[in-house]
Amino acid sequence: MVTTTPVSGLAREAGSVHDRLLQLDRPFYLIRDAHGIAAGEGAVPGAQVLAAVPPLPAPALGDTDFLTEHGVGHAYMAGSMANGIASAEMVIALAQQGFLASYGAAGVVANRVDADLARIRAELRGRSFACNLIHSPNEPAMERSTIDLCLTHEVRTIEASAFLDLTPQIVRYRLAGLTRGADGTVVARNKVIAKVSRTEVAEKFLRPAPEPIVRELLGSGAITNEQAEWARQIPMADDITAEADSGGHTDRRPLMVLLPEIIAVRDRVQRELGYPQRIRVGAAGGIGTPAAAAAAFALGAAYVVTGSINQATVETGQSWQTKRLLAGAGVNDCDMAPSADMFEMGVEVQVLKRGTMFATKAKRLYDAYRAHEAIEQIPAAERNSLEERIFQRSLDDVWQECITFFEQRDPGQISRAQDNPKRRMALIFRWYLGLSSGWSISGNEGRVSDYQVWCGPAMGAFNNWVAGTYLAAAENRHAADLATHVMRGAAFTSRITQLRWAGARLPASACSYLPEPLEPGTGRNR
Structure with missing residues (x-):
C-alpha cells in the first residue's frame, strides 16, 4: 500500500538531498512515494526505489594496497616540485593528515636536502613520505648525492621523475633495500614510485633491474651477492604514475x-613475469578538481597525484608573489619553455604564462643556442640585446658565475666545457633558466617578468572550481585541506555518477561539491 503520510527523515529539497549525498559513509536511496521524489538511507514501505548507492567514504577510493603499502589513509599523493617548492613543511603537513607527499629535492644543494630529510623524519616519527629523484643526465653527481642521502636517512620511498632510462643510482637505491622475508619471499624495503609519460619508459620500471647495471653495482660493492640474485625476482617499481598534461616536465599526453x-602494459608484463603482487598504476597531470580525480579513479587509477595546485598553498616553498600569480591563473595560461636540466636535448617544461615573460625569453635563448656554435659567434647586436633584456649583465660575468657555482656543485661541468664552446654556451644560457625558478621562489621583485613557474592547466581548473569559496585566496590554501576536498569531492562526484548510470535525475544544485572550511583534525566541513 502506498503511504499517504510523509515519512519523516526523508530529504525532498535540493539542499537536503545534497547534504544526504555528502554523508559519504552512509547509503543513499532515491525513492518515489505519493508525495514525490525523496532521498533517504534505505527503502521505504510502499515507495519505489529509483536508484541506490552504497557508502563511499573518500578512503575507499583507489587501491587499498596503496594505503597498506605506503601506510597512508587516502589513495592520494602530492607530487614533488623541484627546488624545494615541495617543501619539508608541505610534506610534514600532508603526512600528518594521512596523505603521501614527495619532497622536492631536485635542484636543491646537498646540505639543505640533508637537513630537510632529517627534519622530516624527526617530525613525522615513522609516518610515510617520499623524496624526489629527478633524472639528471647532465649532472649525474646530483643523482648520486640524492640517493646517498636517501639511504643515509632511511627514506623508504622515492618518486622517480623525468627518467628516459634506468641509471645506476636508482637501481642502487632499489636493490640496496632488498632483504628476505620471514616466509622466504624477497622484500623491497626501498619503494619506487616511477612517474612516466611513455610506455617504453614504464616498461623499464615494470621489469627487473638490467643485468649490466646489477653487475656494475655488485662489482663496486654497492650491493651484496644476495641482493644481485634477488634483483631478478622483483620489478624496479612498486607504483607507476601515468603523468599526463602536467606542469614542469611533460609530454602533454x-x-x-x-x-x-x-x-595495459602493466597487465602484459605482469602476465609475462608472474609477479606475486600487482604493480599499481596511478594518475597524474590535469588533476586539480574532484571531477578530474573521480574520472581518474573511474579509469582504473590506483591513486591520484596532484602537483600544480599545491604550489599555491601556504606550506610550499614558493614566494607569495608567485602564489598569487598562480591563484589568478586560468586553464589557458600555460606555455612550453626549454628545460634547464635538459636544455641541450631540447626538452621542454610547461610553465605559467600569465604575469611572466619567461617562456618567450627562454625560447629565444634556445633559438640562439641552435643557431650558433659559440657565444663568440652571436652577432654583437643580438648579444647586447640578450645581455640587456634577459641576463641584465654581460655574458662574460655570467660565465664567471657559472664557474663559481659548478666548482662547488659539480666541477666536471666546467672541465667538460673548457674546450667545448657549444657546451660553454649551454651552461651560460642554463644560468638564466636555472636562476629564473629561484627568482620566483624568493619573490625577487626586479625579476617578476623572468619568473619560471612550473604549472599545468589543472591550476586554472582548480581556480575556477574554488571561485567564490574560502579557497579562492591563496592565503587560505593549506595543502592538506586541498587534498581532503579533492578526495571528498571525488567520492561525492563518484556517487552522483553511479546514480546517473542508474537513470536517476537530480537537481543540478544537489550535484555540485564546493569546498567549505574544514573542522580542524576531522576532515569534515564545518
Whole structure:
C-alpha cells in the first residue's frame, strides 16, 4: 500500500538531498512515494526505489594496497616540485593528515636536502613520505648525492621523475633495500614510485633491474651477492604514475589515452613475469578538481597525484608573489619553455604564462643556442640585446658565475666545457633558466617578468572550481585541506555518477561539491 503520510527523515529539497549525498559513509536511496521524489538511507514501505548507492567514504577510493603499502589513509599523493617548492613543511603537513607527499629535492644543494630529510623524519616519527629523484643526465653527481642521502636517512620511498632510462643510482637505491622475508619471499624495503609519460619508459620500471647495471653495482660493492640474485625476482617499481598534461616536465599526453595504455602494459608484463603482487598504476597531470580525480579513479587509477595546485598553498616553498600569480591563473595560461636540466636535448617544461615573460625569453635563448656554435659567434647586436633584456649583465660575468657555482656543485661541468664552446654556451644560457625558478621562489621583485613557474592547466581548473569559496585566496590554501576536498569531492562526484548510470535525475544544485572550511583534525566541513 502506498503511504499517504510523509515519512519523516526523508530529504525532498535540493539542499537536503545534497547534504544526504555528502554523508559519504552512509547509503543513499532515491525513492518515489505519493508525495514525490525523496532521498533517504534505505527503502521505504510502499515507495519505489529509483536508484541506490552504497557508502563511499573518500578512503575507499583507489587501491587499498596503496594505503597498506605506503601506510597512508587516502589513495592520494602530492607530487614533488623541484627546488624545494615541495617543501619539508608541505610534506610534514600532508603526512600528518594521512596523505603521501614527495619532497622536492631536485635542484636543491646537498646540505639543505640533508637537513630537510632529517627534519622530516624527526617530525613525522615513522609516518610515510617520499623524496624526489629527478633524472639528471647532465649532472649525474646530483643523482648520486640524492640517493646517498636517501639511504643515509632511511627514506623508504622515492618518486622517480623525468627518467628516459634506468641509471645506476636508482637501481642502487632499489636493490640496496632488498632483504628476505620471514616466509622466504624477497622484500623491497626501498619503494619506487616511477612517474612516466611513455610506455617504453614504464616498461623499464615494470621489469627487473638490467643485468649490466646489477653487475656494475655488485662489482663496486654497492650491493651484496644476495641482493644481485634477488634483483631478478622483483620489478624496479612498486607504483607507476601515468603523468599526463602536467606542469614542469611533460609530454602533454591526454590522461584518457595514457592511463589505460600504461595499465595495459602493466597487465602484459605482469602476465609475462608472474609477479606475486600487482604493480599499481596511478594518475597524474590535469588533476586539480574532484571531477578530474573521480574520472581518474573511474579509469582504473590506483591513486591520484596532484602537483600544480599545491604550489599555491601556504606550506610550499614558493614566494607569495608567485602564489598569487598562480591563484589568478586560468586553464589557458600555460606555455612550453626549454628545460634547464635538459636544455641541450631540447626538452621542454610547461610553465605559467600569465604575469611572466619567461617562456618567450627562454625560447629565444634556445633559438640562439641552435643557431650558433659559440657565444663568440652571436652577432654583437643580438648579444647586447640578450645581455640587456634577459641576463641584465654581460655574458662574460655570467660565465664567471657559472664557474663559481659548478666548482662547488659539480666541477666536471666546467672541465667538460673548457674546450667545448657549444657546451660553454649551454651552461651560460642554463644560468638564466636555472636562476629564473629561484627568482620566483624568493619573490625577487626586479625579476617578476623572468619568473619560471612550473604549472599545468589543472591550476586554472582548480581556480575556477574554488571561485567564490574560502579557497579562492591563496592565503587560505593549506595543502592538506586541498587534498581532503579533492578526495571528498571525488567520492561525492563518484556517487552522483553511479546514480546517473542508474537513470536517476537530480537537481543540478544537489550535484555540485564546493569546498567549505574544514573542522580542524576531522576532515569534515564545518
